[in-house]
Amino acid sequence: MAKAKSNTEDYLRMYRQMVRIRTFEDNANQLYLSAKMPGLTHMYSGEEAVAVGICEALTDADRITSTHRGHGHCVAKGAEFKQMFCELLGKAEGYCRGKGGSMHIADQSHGNLGANAIVGGSMGIATGSALRAKLQGSDDVTVCFFGDGATAQGLMYEVMNMAALWSLPVIYACENNGYSEYTKTEEIAAGSITARAEAFGIEAHQVDGQDVLAVNDLTRKLVARARKGEGPFFMELMTYRYHGHHVGDINREYYRSKEEEKDWKENRDPIIRFRAHLVSEGIATEEDLDAMNAEVEKDAAEAVAYALDAAYPDASEVDQHVFAA
Amino acid sequence: MREITLSQAVNEAIAEEMRRDPTVFLMGEDVAEAGTPFKVLSGLVEEFGTDRVIDTPISEPGFVGLAVGAAMTGARPIVDLMFGDFIYLVMDQLCNQAAKQHYMSGGKLTVPMVLRTNMGATRRSAAQHSQSLQALVAHIPGLKVAMPSSAYEAKGLMKTAIRDNNPVVIFEDKLMYQDKAPVPEEEFLIPFGVANVKREGTDITLIGTSSMVQVAEKAAELLAAEGISAEVIDPRTIVPLDEATLLESVRKTSRAIVIDEGHQSYGVTAEIASRLNEKAFYHLDAPILRMGAMDVPVPFSPALEDLTVPTPEQVVANARKLCAGELIHAA
Ligand SMILES: Cc1ncc(C[n+]2csc(CCOP(=O)(O)OP(=O)(O)O)c2C)c(N)n1
Numbered sequence: 217m218a219k220a221k222s223n224t225e226d227y228l229r230m231y232r233q234m235v236r237i238r239t240f241e242d243n244a245n246q247l248y249l250s251a252k253m254p255g256l257t258h259m260y261s262g263e264e265a266v267a268v269g270i271c272e273a274l275t276d277a278d279r280i281t282s283t284h285r286g287h288g289h290c291v292a293k294g295a296e297f298k299q300m301f302c303e304l305l306g307k308a309e310g311y312c313r314g315k316g317g318s319m320h321i322a323d324q325s326h327g328n329l330g331a332n333a334i335v336g337g338s339m340g341i342a343t344g345s346a347l348r349a350k351l352q353g354s355d356d357v358t359v360c361f362f363g364d365g366a367t368a369q370g371l372m373y374e375v376m377n378m379a380a381l382w383s384l385p386v387i388y389a390c391e392n393n394g395y396s397e398y399t400k401t402e403e404i405a406a407g408s409i410t411a412r413a414e415a416f417g418i419e420a421h422q423v424d425g426q427d428v429l430a431v432n433d434l435t436r437k438l439v440a441r442a443r444k445g446e447g448p449f450f451m452e453l454m455t456y457r458y459h460g461h462h463v464g465d466i467n468r469e470y471y472r473s474k475e476e477e478k479d480w481k482e483n484r485d486p487i488i489r490f491r492a493h494l495v496s497e498g499i500a501t502e503e504d505l506d507a508m509n510a511e512v513e514k515d516a517a518e519a520v521a522y523a524l525d526a527a528y529p530d531a532s533e534v535d536q537h538v539f540a541a
Numbered sequence: 542m543r544e545i546t547l548s549q550a551v552n553e554a555i556a557e558e559m560r561r562d563p564t565v566f567l568m569g570e571d572v573a574e575a576g577t578p579f580k581v582l583s584g585l586v587e588e589f590g591t592d593r594v595i596d597t598p599i600s601e602p603g604f605v606g607l608a609v610g611a612a613m614t615g616a617r618p619i620v621d622l623m624f625g626d627f628i629y630l631v632m633d634q635l636c637n638q639a640a641k642q643h644y645m646s647g648g649k650l651t652v653p654m655v656l657r658t659n660m661g662a663t664r665r666s667a668a669q670h671s672q673s674l675q676a677l678v679a680h681i682p683g684l685k686v687a688m689p690s691s692a693y694e695a696k697g698l699m700k701t702a703i704r705d706n707n708p709v710v711i712f713e714d715k716l717m718y719q720d721k722a723p724v725p726e727e728e729f730l731i732p733f734g735v736a737n738v739k740r741e742g743t744d745i746t747l748i749g750t751s752s753m754v755q756v757a758e759k760a761a762e763l764l765a766a767e768g769i770s771a772e773v774i775d776p777r778t779i780v781p782l783d784e785a786t787l788l789e790s791v792r793k794t795s796r797a798i799v800i801d802e803g804h805q806s807y808g809v810t811a812e813i814a815s816r817l818n819e820k821a822f823y824h825l826d827a828p829i830l831r832m833g834a835m836d837v838p839v840p841f842s843p844a845l846e847d848l849t850v851p852t853p854e855q856v857v858a859n860a861r862k863l864c865a866g867e868l869i870h871a872a
């Protein structure tokens with residue numbers, strides 16, 4: 217664990233947010249397995265410290281862009297379970313009135329500009345949001361989440377070049393979970409990932425993405441500097457996804473071993489690690505944390521039940537929102 | 542009324558809107574000091590500075606992506622795409638990102654941006670600098686598409702595009718930049734989805750877009766000399782399309798030719814012809830005819846290139862046959 221700070225409230229919120237993500241995903245996975253959810257979805261479980269460590273360093277005015285594996289970013293940026301589950305089930309009360317689904321959840325009210333089903337597709341949007349901030353003299357920062365696989369997209373190099381040329385307040389957050397779909401990162405990415413940003417003169421950091429405090433500490437520093445016009449920055453967050461590429465990716469021994477999965481889950485789990493830290497530092501007791509977990513589980517169960525019962529959008533909505541008024 | 546070039550009209554429209562709204566800014570390759578290779582934007586950087594007239598690297602997907610993000614968070618970017626042919630490079634940002642944000646977010650996000658680019662062959666620029674790709678973007682729900690046919694439209698449509706809350710693609714015909722037309726000094730806007738009846742007639746309707754409006758007008762003059770009265774209509778925007786005005790005309794004339802410089806197959810002409818067929822079938826005395834560019838990459842040689850685009854003479858020949866009850870494409 218990175219060096220502890222003493223803000224109990226912040227720590228407990230970070231813990232809670234990580235548990236909320238894990239719990240959200242467990243429920244989403246169940247919805248899929250019990251055939252109650254249309255389509256597929258990508259689980260964020262295992263990567264919680266990345267989204268939470270970063271988003272806890274941001275305000276609602278700061279923007280993020282998210283990915284196909286976006287539930288974690290959405291929760292961490294402040295979204296509610298109810299509207300999220302409704303969106304996953306295609307219900308009218310979802311964040312996007314059921315029109316976006318898992319891969320396009322956007323939560324404008326908390327600055328989440330949306331998940332994106334095109335790998336690397338939001339890198340322009342994030343950088344453009346930062347350009348707007350600079351042009352309008354506003355001090356908000358935009359964080360662009362993307363996977364290791366997205367570093368193979370040309371768009372990344374175009375926008376990093378412009379961000380560096382124009383000193384834009386954007387932070388590129390590469391969630392390196394070791395795989396893009398069923399392929400190991402080292403098979404698709406030559407050289408080092410941080411060196412890609414450094415080639416543009418962008419300060420780049422590699423950080424343990426399973427250590428929420430390390431992620432949060434680094435992000436706070438970079439966000440503060442980006443607000444002062446010292447951006448852009450690049451972070452490579454070393455992490456791991458527990459589930460398959462998507463919920464339907466069950467038998468995966470052909471591309472990664474059970475031992476490897478077990479090692480990450482048992483020895484590097486971000487929630488277990490942070491929990492141990494909270495207890496050993498006397499910030500919370502096991503009982504406190506169990507109670508918090510139970511409360512989150514109850515919230516999630518209620519939200520799922522609510523979403524399952526909620527109404528689908530009326531057929532008249534199908535051609536609404538093609539154009540803005 | 543004073544006359545100005547299409548190029549000046551675009552420049553004026555952008556300058557007026559930039560004065561009016563501080564969130565409007567301009568971005569693209571060589572747009573600042575150079576004012577674009579066509580010099581359309583000359584002078585803007587002197588007035589608005591390099592913060593609002595931004596020269597970008599040669600990164601089309603990158604800067605169109607930036608425009609989408611800036612638009613989603615409160616700015617009104619105008620992106621200059623140097624050649625319409627480069628639309629292929631920015632398809633993801635335009636069609637997957639810009640076009641769909643509003644819908645995918647259930648109406649929460651908006652993308653008020655303008656992509657201004659060009660079209661038009663016969664400039665001896667060969668296959669990768671001569672295409673007219675409006676059909677490609679008109680196909681995508683969520684994008685509006687404007688096709689000015691003169692300096693007057695270029696100004697009025699640009700101002701409307703900048704104020705619109707959706708992504709708008711404007712295709713300017715690069716051969717028309719120096720063409721002059723009367724343009725009022727006082728401010729005006731041209732609403733989207735309102736066609737302009739350029740010339741009234743009773744025997745046949747000629748529907749043209751962009752420079753094909755001029756082709757249609759020329760054809761109408763020639764036809765008049767033969768005693769055929771042609772009505773000429775400029776839809777001005779193909780998305781949204783003013784179907785009502787087109788239908789009204791076709792119900793009156795009972796014949797129509799649709800002319801557009803994009804490739805004919807699966808194109809703008811096919812879409813308009815099909816809608817008129819579906820909705821005015823019983824009023825028709827002849828099949829609605831499409832006239833687009835030939836389905837070939839645009840050739841370089843002038844001897845070949847000129848064969849690929851519709852001409853007034855071809856329009857006249859086809860109109861004459863339709864009015865005489867002859868089928869042009871008999872099975
Ligand atoms: C442009 C594009 N190509 C391919 C895909 C299919 N696809 C979806 S996710 C994915 C892997 C992405 O890997 P990474 O960026 O590392 O993210 P992760 O899934 O590991 O979080 C691929 C290839 C896509 N959605 N978009």
Ligand SMILES: [Mg+2]
Nearest residue numbers: 363364395396
């Ligand atoms: Mg990955």
